[in-house]
Amino acid sequence: MTNTRGYDAIVVGLGGIGTATLYHLARRGVRVLGLEQFEPLHTHGSSHGDSRIIRETYFEHPLYVPLVQRAHELWRELEEASGKSLMTIHGGLMIGPPEGDVVTGTLRSAREHGLPHEVLSAGEVKRRYPPFDMPDDAVAVFDPRAGYLDPDGCTRAHLQLAVSAGAQTRFSEPVISWLSSERGVSVVTRAGTYDAEQLVLSAGPWTASAAPGVQLPLAVERQTVFWFEPPTPRGQYESRRFPIYAYEFKPGVICYGFPELAKGVKASVMHDGQVFATPAAVSREVSEADVRPLRAALSQVLPALARSNVRDATTCLFTNTPDHDFVIDFHPAHSNVLISSPCSGHGFKFASAIGEVQADLLTNGVVRFDLSPFRIGRFRSER
Numbered sequence: 001m002t003n004t005r006g007y008d009a010i011v012v013g014l015g016g017i018g019t020a021t022l023y024h025l026a027r028r029g030v031r032v033l034g035l036e037q038f039e040p041l042h043t044h045g046s047s048h049g050d051s052r053i054i055r056e057t058y059f060e061h062p063l064y065v066p067l068v069q070r071a072h073e074l075w076r077e078l079e080e081a082s083g084k085s086l087m088t089i090h091g092g093l094m095i096g097p098p099e100g101d102v103v104t105g106t107l108r109s110a111r112e113h114g115l116p117h118e119v120l121s122a123g124e125v126k127r128r129y130p131p132f133d134m135p136d137d138a139v140a141v142f143d144p145r146a147g148y149l150d151p152d153g154c155t156r157a158h159l160q161l162a163v164s165a166g167a168q169t170r171f172s173e174p175v176i177s178w179l180s181s182e183r184g185v186s187v188v189t190r191a192g193t194y195d196a197e198q199l200v201l202s203a204g205p206w207t208a209s210a211a212p213g214v215q216l217p218l219a220v221e222r223q224t225v226f227w228f229e230p231p232t233p234r235g236q237y238e239s240r241r242f243p244i245y246a247y248e249f250k251p252g253v254i255c256y257g258f259p260e261l262a263k264g265v266k267a268s269v270m271h272d273g274q275v276f277a278t279p280a281a282v283s284r285e286v287s288e289a290d291v292r293p294l295r296a297a298l299s300q301v302l303p304a305l306a307r308s309n310v311r312d313a314t315t316c317l318f319t320n321t322p323d324h325d326f327v328i329d330f331h332p333a334h335s336n337v338l339i340s341s342p343c344s345g346h347g348f349k350f351a352s353a354i355g356e357v358q359a360d361l362l363t364n365g366v367v368r369f370d371l372s373p374f375r376i377g378r379f380r381s382e383r
């Protein structure tokens with residue numbers, strides 16, 4: 001890729017995915033510009049906060065396992081390169097009825113990929129992790145390679161290393177429009193027009209407005225997360241002694257959580273939020289009504305935590321596809337514009353690997369993973 005007029009590539013959106021892409025492009029010597037509408041590490045999108053789950057078993061589908069294995073490797077490399085601790089692995093429990101999606105899906109991915117795991121009864125879980133009091137008829141699959149990432153730390157590390165490798169960035173500069181032709185792309189902001197050979201739209205919940213004219217059935221869903229006071233005895237919620245968990249408390253619906261972090265013991269219910277037409281329409285106030293369904297779900301599996309005081313709460317946005325698989329594909333009308341929305345609530349753990357995949361797509365077109373489930377064309381049959 002050479003471009004005497006401007007950049008080789010422009011990345012729109014510097015959340016978890018955009019910063020990883022910026023980094024992987026810059027370290028290959030690509031002249032890349034990152035444009036972001038807000039300040040670095042802002043809290044309006046999907047990637048902010050202190051924790052995101054990473055696991056190796058994958059109840060959603062076994063196809064994600066090779067990608068998450070590469071992500072694990074790249075997060076460790078990023079820790080090495082940045083000198084920061086970004087990923088903590090002390091294991092995770094995937095809990096639910098034996099015939100439920102979480103348990104059967106976790107076991108399927110473990111069997112298909114030969115992943116280490118243990119199946120534990122409610123009693124075995126309680127002996128190992130005393131705060132857990134699961135229903136007797138539930139089981140847990142223990143994934144020893146599960147844990148959590150520090151998303152703000154990951155985004156900051158990708159950004160700083162990308163800039164060190166030569167990437168340019170402009171914050172508080174929303175992209176207003178872009179044009180693509182055979183000669184390249186022109187991207188317009190209030191500050192000016194930038195030219196490049198290729199464009200990456202990693203705009204998270206703003207993907208619909210960043211890629212106008214593409215019929216993407218994306219839904220922006222409000223999520224709330226809570227940090228609870230650690231119940232006593234407090235040491236039982238420490239990271240080394242308390243795994244991350246996902247509990248399927250009704251068919252297809254999970255609550256999940258983390259050990260004690262700086263702000264408390266974080267937990268949330270997944271995919272029970274209100275859907276909005278645009279991110280701007282989302283209510284950012286968190287009320288008592290938001291925490292009630294979480295307390296009800298937690299009472300079945302972590303009863304003391306379910307009764308604990310809330311120390312802090314926030315909102316965050318999912319960008320959902322109907323099948324909850326990602327979007328990573330070139331624009332149907334422009335082969336130099338890559339559209340990337342790896343969310344549906346489970347994309348952060350892959351950011352390092354997706355950054356590499358997107359750099360591969362832009363620089364040599366050779367990708368070692370099957371991206372066909374993430375194609376935009378799959379939505380055509382749904383309309």
Ligand SMILES: Cc1cc2nc3c(=O)[nH]c(=O)nc-3n(C[C@H](O)[C@H](O)[C@H](O)COP(=O)(O)OP(=O)(O)OC[C@H]3O[C@@H](n4cnc5c(N)ncnc54)[C@H](O)[C@@H]3O)c2cc1C
Nearest residue numbers: 013015016017037045046047053175204316343347348349
């Ligand atoms: C509550 C919650 C919990 C989650 N838990 C997990 C988990 O445990 N594990 C996991 O793997 N994943 C999890 N996820 C999902 C994961 O966080 C997302 O998949 C991931 O953060 C998506 O990153 P992104 O870069 O696509 O989006 P974002 O982080 O939203 O980034 C998009 C960026 O584009 C910018 N932008 C948009 N339009 C423009 C424009 N026109 N001009 C300039 N900039 C623009 C935005 O400002 C934003 O910074 C969770 C998500 C939420 C909300």
